[in-house]
Amino acid sequence: MEKLIITAAISGAEVTKEMNPAVPYKIEEFVKESKSVYNAGASIIHLHVRHDDGTPTQDKERFRIIIDAIKNECPDVIIQPSTGGAVGMSNDERLQPTELLPEMATLDCGTLNFGGDEIFENTENTIKYFGKRMIELGIKPELEVFDKSMIDMALRLAKKGFIQSPMHFDFVMGVNGGITGELRDFVFLRGSIPPDATYTVAGIGRFEFPLAVAAIIDGGHIRVGFEDNLNISKGVLAKSNGELVDKVVRLAKEFGREIANPTEARRILGLKQR
Ligand code: KMH
Ligand code: ZN
Numbered sequence: 631m632e633k634l635i636i637t638a639a640i641s642g643a644e645v646t647k648e649m650n651p652a653v654p655y656k657i658e659e660f661v662k663e664s665k666s667v668y669n670a671g672a673s674i675i676h677l678h679v680r681h682d683d684g685t686p687t688q689d690k691e692r693f694r695i696i697i698d699a700i701k702n703e704c705p706d707v708i709i710q711p712s713t714g715g716a717v718g719m720s721n722d723e724r725l726q727p728t729e730l731l732p733e734m735a736t737l738d739c740g741t742l743n744f745g746g747d748e749i750f751e752n753t754e755n756t757i758k759y760f761g762k763r764m765i766e767l768g769i770k771p772e773l774e775v776f777d778k779s780m781i782d783m784a785l786r787l788a789k790k791g792f793i794q795s796p797m798h799f800d801f802v803m804g805v806n807g808g809i810t811g812e813l814r815d816f817v818f819l820r821g822s823i824p825p826d827a828t829y830t831v832a833g834i835g836r837f838e839f840p841l842a843v844a845a846i847i848d849g850g851h852i853r854v855g856f857e858d859n860l861n862i863s864k865g866v867l868a869k870s871n872g873e874l875v876d877k878v879v880r881l882a883k884e885f886g887r888e889i890a891n892p893t894e895a896r897r898i899l900g901l902k903q904r
Contacts, residue, residue, distance in 0.1 A: 633890035635851040637674040638667035642857025643686035643716035650860040666872025668704040673895040686716040737771035739780035743807030761792035776808030804834030811837025
């Protein structure tokens with residue numbers, strides 16, 4: 631079994647300091663949270679950025695400043711910018727961080743309800759547009775799937791040349807409007823991807839750690855972080871993103887699964903360091 635790649639989704643676009651005071655907004659807070667996850671064993675940082683007041687932004691310059699500041703402290707960490715951004719942003723607004731030529735970026739594979747009146751919109755043409763852009767720029771997409779139909783969409787678009795193989799999926803499980811985080815649904819998703827594909831699983835809220843254990847046993851990879859879950863245990867806020875990564879590392883050790891460093895993660899995912 632390959633070593634375990636841990637991705638830390640340290641900020642997201644929806645969670646706020648009111649929900650957990652450690653959610654990063656300012657540059658120094660992004661650096662602090664990045665160091666906490668890197669030192670704990672994460673090799674990938676899934677990155678959304680904010681203005682100092684917490685407003686989510688896909689501004690290229692804000693990404694550049696925060697990525698440079700993170701790389702100063704964590705030189706070999708893999709930065710995976712979001713191209714999902716926040717609900718309501720335009721396609722070109724969302725794509726801005728790809729101009730910085732990251733090794734990886736997310737590629738969201740379908741539209742879904744996102745709670746209340748919110749719709750996270752990713753039409754077929756949007757997915758094609760993002761996929762084509764990432765092929766042109768040599769960026770490996772992490773295919774964000776919130777439901778089984780989004781795997782089917784990715785497989786169909788791969789046949790048409792908009793996504794290259796081997797594919798790397800992120801099963802985001804437990805979003806209101808997406809697939810649940812039940813083990814039955816995890817088994818369904820993981821059985822629906824091609825044999826040469828890799829996957830990571832991001833369980834939302836209470837699903838984060840049970841699904842982490844499923845991936846540890848199954849040979850998959852794991853995403854944790856404030857974007858997905860703010861608590862270290864029921865009713866107890868995590869003090870940092872690093873505390874969430876620490877818990878995954880402890881669980882992996884219990885099951886004898888070793889943790890991948892960034893070099894090993896690059897090999898497993900076929901990334902080229904720039
Ligand atoms: N913030 C969500 C609307 C991604 O990073 O690609 C979308 C999201 C997915 O977080
Ligand atoms: Zn995200």
